Amino acid sequence: MASLRDIRKRIASVKNTQKITKAMKMVAAAKLRRAEEAIKAGRPFSEKMREVMMSLAARTHAHQMLESRPPQKALLILVTAERGLCGAFNTNLQRRAEAFIKEMKAKSVQVDLLTVGRKGNDYFRRRQVTIVEKFNNVMNTISYDLAGQIVSTVTEKFLAGEYQEVYVVYNSFRSAVTQVITLRKLLPIVPDEEGSKPRQAYLYEPSEEELLEELLPKYVQVQVFTGLLDSVASEHGARMSAMEAATTNAGEMINKLTLKLNRKRQESITTELMEIVGGAEALKG
Amino acid sequence: MAEKFKVELVTPRGIVLDRMVDGVIAPGVMGEFGVLIGHTPMLTFIKPGIFSYLESDRFVKYVVGAGFCEVLKDTVTVLVEEAHSVDSIDKNEASEELVMLERQLLEINALENSAEYERILNRVKVVKAKISLAGGN
Structure with missing residues (x-):
């Protein structure tokens, strides 16, 4: 049976936890706002670029990055958070990645991983998956250059023929409370439905090769960069709601414990009174 | 008055311009070029310089960074690293x-x-x- 002192101690500790979760929520909210602005501003550019690339890809196949080859090995870029305490954010991603690996295995394609963010690396390190490259402790300072580093690693392997397909999976930001897991094929660049509509021939200036040579890596970099931005915003969103829930739960717990404490206190007062009354009664004889 | 077409000027920091215009002049790598309605579809790099569009016989100018430009039958899309209107300079x-x-x-x-x-x-x-x-x- 817990004593009064024990209950008081527990209340104090839960209160402390609540303070921490509340603070984390505020921090996440502030960071979310910044991340959201960055992503909203960056989106039109990346979407426009995607449109242009898609219509370009539909027209020409004169580049290795556009060529589809039968896959034997694929690379999956897994973008997770650096830290936990953000609800099911990382778990869902890991599960999706695992499902994807299984799915590809059924088609006898081996999938290797490139992890961005520590959590994904931690999880798959202990499993039977090859992690070819890891980028840890980067999610706090994502930049266009970081996307460039990731992309150059990936394209190098892709162009060397080591991998025939490259995918990326990340949490895409919808709103502060909803994140959608997005798995997208990064390489080769395949024109989608809309882009494959027959259109007029293009005039290239300078040459087609030069344009593709420069544009394709840039395009992939922009796609990865928006993926990173998305992931960061999602992470803060997920953490915010997780901490909000934790704060509410702590509040509930405090209420319950306080109730218990008061009951217990009353009980002990009653017992004490009974004892005194009993003692006085006995003295009367 | 000639028919108008759509021009979009987009940077990584957002959309700078999205409107119907009579014509544009852009700084391509192979020299400055003008686009009017019905231009041949074209894709080219943009070098840093001055981009302008024509609307009701007046040119409105922007300073743009490097990037590229896609010309389609009824749309011109310019993707550049940065763009500044004259007023913001x-x-x-x-x-x-x-x-x-x-x-x-x-x-x-x-x-x-x-x-x-x-x-x-x-x-x-x-x-x-x-x-x-x-x-x-």
């Missing part, structure tokens, strides 16, 4: 930046760090375009 600020950038250019080794050199050189071109545009007013 502060001539003094631009002059200061130019001095700073030129100093950086002297310090940097063009052979060893060519990417960085290129980047700063592009910045210089943008800033110079800013100054010339602000001076023209």
Whole structure:
């Protein structure tokens, strides 16, 4: 049976936890706002670029990055958070990645991983998956250059023929409370439905090769960069709601414990009174 | 009056321009080019310089950074690293930046760090375009 002192101690500790979760929520909210602005501003550019690339890809196949080859090995870029305490954010991603690996295995394609963010690396390190490259402790300072580093690693392997397909999976930001897991094929660049509509021939200036040579890596970099931005915003969103829930739960717990404490206190007062009354009664004889 | 077409000017920091215009003049790598309605579909790089569009017989000018431009039958999409309207340019600020950038250019080794050199050189071109545009007013 817990004593009064024990209950008081527990209340104090839960209160402390609540303070921490509340603070984390505020921090996440502030960071979310910044991340959201960055992503909203960056989106039109990346979407426009995607449109242009898609219509370009539909027209020409004169580049290795556009060529589809039968896959034997694929690379999956897994973008997770650096830290936990953000609800099911990382778990869902890991599960999706695992499902994807299984799915590809059924088609006898081996999938290797490139992890961005520590959590994904931690999880798959202990499993039977090859992690070819890891980028840890980067999610706090994502930049266009970081996307460039990731992309150059990936394209190098892709162009060397080591991998025939490259995918990326990340949490895409919808709103502060909803994140959608997005798995997208990064390489080769395949024109989608809309882009494959027959259109007029293009005039290239300078040459087609030069344009593709420069544009394709840039395009992939922009796609990865928006993926990173998305992931960061999602992470803060997920953490915010997780901490909000934790704060509410702590509040509930405090209420319950306080109730218990008061009951217990009353009980002990009653017992004490009974004892005194009993003692006085006995003295009367 | 000729038919209008759509022009979009987009940077990584957002959409700068999205409207129907009569024509545009853009700084391509192979020289400045003009686009009117019905232009042949084209894809080209944009070098830092002055981009302008024509609307009711008046040119509206923007300073743009490097990027590229897609011309389709009824749309012109310009994707550049940066874009500034004439009003947003502060001539003094631009002059200061130019001095700073030129100093950086002297310090940097063009052979060893060519990417960085290129980047700063592009910045210089943008800033110079800013100054010339602000001076023209």
